[in-house]
Amino acid sequence: MRKTFFWLLLGCLVVLVILPSLILTLRHEPKIEIKNLGVGIRVKMQDSGKVVVMPLEEYLVGVIAGEMPAVFQLEALKAQAVAARTYTLKKVTSDASNSMHPNADICTDASHCQAWMSKTDMRRRWGIIDYWRYYSKVKKAVEETAGLVATYNGRLIEPVYHSTSSGRTEEASEVWKYSFSYLQSVPSRWDAQSPRFNNATSFTFQELDMRLGTNISAVPVSSLNSQSLIKILAKTVSGRAKTIKIGARTFSGTELRRLLDLSSTDINWTIKQNGIVFLTQGYGHGVGMSQYGANGMAKEGKDFKEILAHYYRGISIETW
Numbered sequence: 001m002r003k004t005f006f007w008l009l010l011g012c013l014v015v016l017v018i019l020p021s022l023i024l025t026l027r028h029e030p031k032i033e034i035k036n037l038g039v040g041i042r043v044k045m046q047d048s049g050k051v052v053v054m055p056l057e058e059y060l061v062g063v064i065a066g067e068m069p070a071v072f073q074l075e076a077l078k079a080q081a082v083a084a085r086t087y088t089l090k091k092v093t094s095d096a097s098n099s100m101h102p103n104a105d106i107c108t109d110a111s112h113c114q115a116w117m118s119k120t121d122m123r124r125r126w127g128i129i130d131y132w133r134y135y136s137k138v139k140k141a142v143e144e145t146a147g148l149v150a151t152y153n154g155r156l157i158e159p160v161y162h163s164t165s166s167g168r169t170e171e172a173s174e175v176w177k178y179s180f181s182y183l184q185s186v187p188s189r190w191d192a193q194s195p196r197f198n199n200a201t202s203f204t205f206q207e208l209d210m211r212l213g214t215n216i217s218a219v220p221v222s223s224l225n226s227q228s229l230i231k232i233l234a235k236t237v238s239g240r241a242k243t244i245k246i247g248a249r250t251f252s253g254t255e256l257r258r259l260l261d262l263s264s265t266d267i268n269w270t271i272k273q274n275g276i277v278f279l280t281q282g283y284g285h286g287v288g289m290s291q292y293g294a295n296g297m298a299k300e301g302k303d304f305k306e307i308l309a310h311y312y313r314g315i316s317i318e319t320w
């Protein structure tokens, strides 16, 4: 009886899982034509250092795969595709050559330009069955927005984005030196659905002193009270920490986030016997489009244009 069950189970496995995946493996790439639009992008590969020239729309498939979870709604992926295309064309058409890679328009270092995944990386990350499904989906997002960019007063925008906001996005001038009227603080109530919404990071007083150059660990614990130890002195327009005092030193919220590798500048904390637990909400700088917010909007039936218009106020979507 058990043997029969085993063979039956094995048979099901072969028919339902192994055979389809073999068929998919033997097939070529899903045949969806991508318009080249006549733009060849010079991409510097972070791992090899080589510069590879590829069609814009093909490059964008790798960017979307690297920058946003492929499991996200199609309309969110399309919003990301327009943002990525805008960013790329801004780089390509910029007069200033980039000192980090003067021979390339853009690089695959996410901390400098945009993340990018090769098909090999996609297969490795997603597995062969999901690769076929997700590759087609990401390609569709690029194809259905082919040539579309976001502009403000006829110029390409700075399409900055982040993983998860804290219920409100941040105004650009609170994070960087520049401000744009389309990068203002807007509500983003979908963020709470993100697995990266609530984060906690613990430090001992000694660790804080090392990272911040403070002298907290020298103060007797009995004389420490929360107000003298840590205090937010000013908040940004979105309610995040603008200026924060720790021990005798004062930091900007963005500076503290960088020094402590915190997930955002929406900072709260709990003081323990020998250290501080920082409780942050959101993930990233908080400016522009929230990716999880975009996904939440798409789940509610909003299309990519509505998503982009929500996070980048007053922009136009037009063909480049």
Ligand SMILES: [Zn+2]
Residues within 6 Å of the ligand: 100, 101, 106, 107, 108, 109, 112, 113, 114
């Ligand atoms: Zn770069």
